[in-house]
């Protein structure tokens with residue numbers, strides 16, 4: 001019994017294998033894009049909840065994310081892409097109106 005692989009089946013196996021190999025890389029790339037700056041968070045007493053009505057979304061240091069409710073960045077926290085718009089830290093400064 002011959003083990004016959006037709007060209008179309010061979011192509012299917014190659015493409016399927018490449019796709020399966022790419023999925024973990026895409027997941028890793030997405031996780032690498034999301035990062036926190038633990039040192040600054042601790043130093044500035046960052047929390048994911050507002051404090052007395054003060055929230056990152058209203059702070060002049062906040063860098064908005066892709067969506068209004070999604071995580072963004074902070075000018076004071078280099079490399080941190082997980083700052084919640086509802087977060088707060090001791091460096092909170094009101095946005096100019």
Ligand code: SF4
Pocket residue numbers: 044046055056057059060061062063073074075076077083087088089090091092093
């Ligand atoms: S300085 Fe603090 S309160 Fe202001 S955006 Fe950055 S983490 Fe949020």
